[in-house]
Amino acid sequence: SRWPRQTLATDAQIAQRNRRLFQRLLVLATEAGLLRPMGDALEVLDGVGDGGAAALARLERLRQELPAEVELLSRCGPRLARFLRGEEDPMPWLYPDGDLSLTKALYTSSPHNARMNALVERAVASLGEQLPAGGVLRVLEVGGGAGATARALEPHIAAGRLSYHFTDVSPLFLDRARADFGALAGLSFGVFDLERPAAEQGLAGGGYDLIVAS
Secondary structure, three states: OEEEHHHHHHHOOOOHHHHHHHHHHHHHHHHOOOEEEEOOEEEEOOOOOOOOHHHHHHHHOOOOOOHHHHHHHHHHHHHHHHHHOOOOOOHHHHOHHHOOHHHHHHHHHOHHHHHHHHHHHHHHHHHHHOOOOOOOEEEEEOOOOOOHHHHHHHHHHHOOOEEEEEEEOOHHHHHHHHHHHOOOOOEEEEEOOOOOOOHHHOOOOOOOOEEEOO
């Protein structure tokens, strides 16, 4: 079947707040070979209309290697359409009863994220080596989430080489990060919404040397 691009979000009843995400998902689906551009339309390729059952079955075979990814996709994938239409809140499925253990596993232990955190740590260590004696690198983390990146940088914070401001749009993540890191000197916390002007949220221009948004 073919769907006109200009009216696809409306035809699919996507909630206004989710339309940018929906457009990004269409790009990813096209790159994955699930959709094909046909002029002003997108064509759904054969084998996609099974509700994702075949994809989930393939993923299940990877559960031992990628347990967090498979569990999250199995839990949330079949509900994605309802999430995008605003018919159901995804938060209870991502964080049941406020439990962050699965997302922590995803961001700390999954092969991809472990590599990314190692690269961030290496980059920060390199910048730290360029500081004068006694110098401190001022770091702002945007979207700190489950704290995996901050955990990778914890040795540098503890050594007094970083002044690290951990932010997230969700107070839930901030409360959990405070509990996880305790009173670590050099680490502070605050709510920050990337879609609002930073100055309105108490973040002055030029106040940081490095912004981490991994």
